[in-house]
Amino acid sequence: MAEDPEAHSSTHRVEAFSDGVFAIAITLLIIEIAVPHVEGDQSLGEAISDLWPSYFAYALSFITIGIYWANHHSFFQLFRRLDHFFLMFNVLFLMCISFLPFPTAVLADYLDNSDQRGDAVTFYCFGLLLPATAWLALWTYGRWRDLLADGLDPAYVRFATWQYIGSSGVYILAVVASLINPWAGIAMAASITGAYLLPPREPKYIEHQH
Amino acid sequence: MAEDPEAHSSTHRVEAFSDGVFAIAITLLIIEIAVPHVEGDQSLGEAISDLWPSYFAYALSFITIGIYWANHHSFFQLFRRLDHFFLMFNVLFLMCISFLPFPTAVLADYLDNSDQRGDAVTFYCFGLLLPATAWLALWTYGRWRDLLADGLDPAYVRFATWQYIGSSGVYILAVVASLINPWAGIAMAASITGAYLLPPREPKYIEHQH
Amino acid sequence: MAEDPEAHSSTHRVEAFSDGVFAIAITLLIIEIAVPHVEGDQSLGEAISDLWPSYFAYALSFITIGIYWANHHSFFQLFRRLDHFFLMFNVLFLMCISFLPFPTAVLADYLDNSDQRGDAVTFYCFGLLLPATAWLALWTYGRWRDLLADGLDPAYVRFATWQYIGSSGVYILAVVASLINPWAGIAMAASITGAYLLPPREPKYIEHQH
Amino acid sequence: MAEDPEAHSSTHRVEAFSDGVFAIAITLLIIEIAVPHVEGDQSLGEAISDLWPSYFAYALSFITIGIYWANHHSFFQLFRRLDHFFLMFNVLFLMCISFLPFPTAVLADYLDNSDQRGDAVTFYCFGLLLPATAWLALWTYGRWRDLLADGLDPAYVRFATWQYIGSSGVYILAVVASLINPWAGIAMAASITGAYLLPPREPKYIEHQH
Numbered sequence: 001m002a003e004d005p006e007a008h009s010s011t012h013r014v015e016a017f018s019d020g021v022f023a024i025a026i027t028l029l030i031i032e033i034a035v036p037h038v039e040g041d042q043s044l045g046e047a048i049s050d051l052w053p054s055y056f057a058y059a060l061s062f063i064t065i066g067i068y069w070a071n072h073h074s075f076f077q078l079f080r081r082l083d084h085f086f087l088m089f090n091v092l093f094l095m096c097i098s099f100l101p102f103p104t105a106v107l108a109d110y111l112d113n114s115d116q117r118g119d120a121v122t123f124y125c126f127g128l129l130l131p132a133t134a135w136l137a138l139w140t141y142g143r144w145r146d147l148l149a150d151g152l153d154p155a156y157v158r159f160a161t162w163q164y165i166g167s168s169g170v171y172i173l174a175v176v177a178s179l180i181n182p183w184a185g186i187a188m189a190a191s192i193t194g195a196y197l198l199p200p201r202e203p204k205y206i207e208h209q210h
Numbered sequence: 211m212a213e214d215p216e217a218h219s220s221t222h223r224v225e226a227f228s229d230g231v232f233a234i235a236i237t238l239l240i241i242e243i244a245v246p247h248v249e250g251d252q253s254l255g256e257a258i259s260d261l262w263p264s265y266f267a268y269a270l271s272f273i274t275i276g277i278y279w280a281n282h283h284s285f286f287q288l289f290r291r292l293d294h295f296f297l298m299f300n301v302l303f304l305m306c307i308s309f310l311p312f313p314t315a316v317l318a319d320y321l322d323n324s325d326q327r328g329d330a331v332t333f334y335c336f337g338l339l340l341p342a343t344a345w346l347a348l349w350t351y352g353r354w355r356d357l358l359a360d361g362l363d364p365a366y367v368r369f370a371t372w373q374y375i376g377s378s379g380v381y382i383l384a385v386v387a388s389l390i391n392p393w394a395g396i397a398m399a400a401s402i403t404g405a406y407l408l409p410p411r412e413p414k415y416i417e418h419q420h
Numbered sequence: 421m422a423e424d425p426e427a428h429s430s431t432h433r434v435e436a437f438s439d440g441v442f443a444i445a446i447t448l449l450i451i452e453i454a455v456p457h458v459e460g461d462q463s464l465g466e467a468i469s470d471l472w473p474s475y476f477a478y479a480l481s482f483i484t485i486g487i488y489w490a491n492h493h494s495f496f497q498l499f500r501r502l503d504h505f506f507l508m509f510n511v512l513f514l515m516c517i518s519f520l521p522f523p524t525a526v527l528a529d530y531l532d533n534s535d536q537r538g539d540a541v542t543f544y545c546f547g548l549l550l551p552a553t554a555w556l557a558l559w560t561y562g563r564w565r566d567l568l569a570d571g572l573d574p575a576y577v578r579f580a581t582w583q584y585i586g587s588s589g590v591y592i593l594a595v596v597a598s599l600i601n602p603w604a605g606i607a608m609a610a611s612i613t614g615a616y617l618l619p620p621r622e623p624k625y626i627e628h629q630h
Numbered sequence: 631m632a633e634d635p636e637a638h639s640s641t642h643r644v645e646a647f648s649d650g651v652f653a654i655a656i657t658l659l660i661i662e663i664a665v666p667h668v669e670g671d672q673s674l675g676e677a678i679s680d681l682w683p684s685y686f687a688y689a690l691s692f693i694t695i696g697i698y699w700a701n702h703h704s705f706f707q708l709f710r711r712l713d714h715f716f717l718m719f720n721v722l723f724l725m726c727i728s729f730l731p732f733p734t735a736v737l738a739d740y741l742d743n744s745d746q747r748g749d750a751v752t753f754y755c756f757g758l759l760l761p762a763t764a765w766l767a768l769w770t771y772g773r774w775r776d777l778l779a780d781g782l783d784p785a786y787v788r789f790a791t792w793q794y795i796g797s798s799g800v801y802i803l804a805v806v807a808s809l810i811n812p813w814a815g816i817a818m819a820a821s822i823t824g825a826y827l828l829p830p831r832e833p834k835y836i837e838h839q840h
Binding site: 225226229230232233234236237238239240241243245246248253254255258268269272273276277279280283407409410 | 643646647650651654655658661662713714715717718721722724725728729731732735736739740746749750752753
């Protein structure tokens with residue numbers, strides 16, 4: 001794995017900026033939950049319980065972004081160097097991550113509304129599809145421009161490619177499923193996050209000749 | 211205390227991310243205090259004074275999160291290495307920290323409302339119980355998977371275990387107390403934070419054989 | 421390129437603080453998009469589609485700030501040392517970057533309103549002019565106080581000067597254009613951002629005598 | 631100036647956390663400016679101009695926090711080591727910095743309201759007094775516990791003490807002045823910030839015997 005110090009420093013700074021965006025996007029999720037206004041003889045306790053869709057949406061998005069953060073770090077280790085357009089694709093990816101608090105808030109507000117639940121879940125699954133696709137684009141660009149670390153096992157590269165295509169694919173299925181049954185869409189989105197809670201496959205490096 | 215450079219680098223990055231979440235969650239607390247709308251012949255000065263529950267809730271949550279931040283750093287020093295699930299438990303812990311601005315805002319809005327004060331305080335104490343329990347889970351997982359630094363004094367490990375169980379326990383008591391008398395619940399929550407303002411017991415390491 | 425360690429450490433810290441401000445300003449953009457309140461027999465899906473000006477404004481501002489972030493790093497590499505007023509000018513620049521979520525929100529709310537579109541676009545282009553001008557001021561101050569790295573090619577210095585003047589100039593033209601036709605103003609603002617997506621010219625250093 | 635590596639690392643981490651809080655508090659200021667709702671035949675341009683108190687308050691608070699950030703770094707260089715209570719005092723100081731977006735928003739909303747302007751300015755000046763006093767407390771505690779770097783010139787220490795007392799004193803005068811004439815209070819608050827834009831006096835170290 002060839003690496004020059006400048007490339008390392010540049011990688012470090014992109015990661016630090018990305019980590020900042022992850023940390024802020026993940027923490028802003030709570031801002032979208034408004035303090036309930038208690039009316040009539042409803043108690044505050046009931047009003048707080050009635051916000052369960054907000055807690056659910058908060059937890060699901062928080063864990064999803066948290067996993068993206070953890071994987072982003074390992075992901076950047078796979079690259080020998082980064083070029084200008086790779087950085088721009090990373091900005092695009094971060095734009096999708098930063099967008100997530102909005103579909104999360106939409107889901108939180110309408111999950112409990114049988115008329116609008118479908119649209120809310122479809123939009124939420126679409127919101128999750130965006131960073132998955134941007135990640136795939138980042139990976140595809142990096143492979144195309146030959147930015148990957150020398151000696152990275154081709155079997156691992158193939159595995160990763162299929163994994164990223166698979167994630168985007170399942171989110172597309174979740175969008176489609178949500179059009180038929182919202183709960184199915186949510187279940188699929190939550191399942192992907194659940195699957196990513198398991199330890200990732202470690203990248204393998206092979207000896208190589210110069 | 212055995213330590214390898216990669217483990218160190220990984221610890222460093224988790225800490226940096228965690229620090230980001232702490233810094234954002236602590237600073238977002240102020241967002242929840244809305245500028246008062248002055249009506250009739252109330253003066254702005256009176257309206258600002260009437261927000262005392264907001265200032266109280268702001269200060270208590272700020273200091274509590276600030277203490278968690280300080281202790282989180284010392285806590286991570288106790289571990290020789292971190293594994294995947296440890297990181298996931300840490301994400302869970304951060305999810306509880308990031309949640310705090312919400313119960314803080316609920317407390318601020320309803321502490322001065324004699325009808326709803328009870329529910330607000332119960333929810334706030336429950337909000338404080340969450341990170342305390344997640345911290346205990348993180349510690350328990352780390353002990354179970356044998357991630358602790360070599361040579362950490364077993365007496366210190368026992369002490370820390372009881373301290374973390376104790377903190378969660380007192381927050382449970384605060385939740386229960388708040389059901390009987392809201393001010394008692396608040397007093398207990400504030401007391402734990404006050405106690406943690408004192409210098410923590412330093413971890414001790416003992417010589418060990420290889 | 422002469423450089424002393426203390427200057428390096430100081431540069432590093434200013435960059436870290438600036439990166440923090442960039443990361444937060446860029447992530448706060450999403451906060452300005454409010455969850456739509458569905459009324460009558462409008463569906464949530466339609467309401468979400470109707471927010472296209474918000475998505476457009478979000479994406480344009482996000483990419484613009486992302487480019488500023490990337491260029492800010494390269495920019496700081498051009499300086500041998502930073503003095504007190506340079507830091508103050510940098511604070512001024514960051515004040516303009518942090519301001520951007522506000523004109524972005526104005527644009528998002530009024531781009532679809534034929535009566536107010538003109539004012540919204542003018543204000544947005546003016547908002548983009550501010551950091552471009554502050555950047556030029558930072559550069560001009562640095563040149564005037566002779567803070568640039570030794571051996572930086574004068575041809576590059578002239579090129580950069582004209583580039584920064586040019587960017588501010590085009591934003592002034594975008595402000596003027598928006599007074600005649602709002603879409604022309606928006607098109608110009610988007611074009612500058614599009615042009616900056618291309619790889620920047622690398623600075624050149626020449627050998628120099630001591 | 632004696633310094634051990636661990637003390638350095640600890641200082642570094644406190645600074646990083648503090649920088650995070652500074653960066654977030656400074657960037658959150660913009661959140662408090664709401665997009666104007668245009669009514670009747672008012673144009674959006676007029677509505678945006680009418681927000682001048684918001685721009686003024688934003689700029690004054692941004693620059694003030696920016697200066698605190700710059701000085702906080704130099705300030706921490708003066709200390710040889712930090713103890714637990716010093717960290718707690720620093721959390722207290724950061725609590726005062728994070729509080730500033732609230733009095734800033736109050737000032738922005740009421741500076742143009744002749745009935746409530748007085749209370750708004752008094753509260754804003756009081757908001758600025760808080761971090762000035764916390765800073766003085768931090769310094770006083772550090773001197774009392776003998777945490778200052780060895781060899782720091784006693785003349786500089788006396789100068790700094792009087793400077794910090796002076797700043798708090800002028801803010802107290804600004805609070806008092808605002809009770810008589812709001813504009814006088816604002817002028818004094820802005821003057822302190824203006825004075826701090828000038829380069830600070832460099833600390834001097836003297837040789838010392840071991």
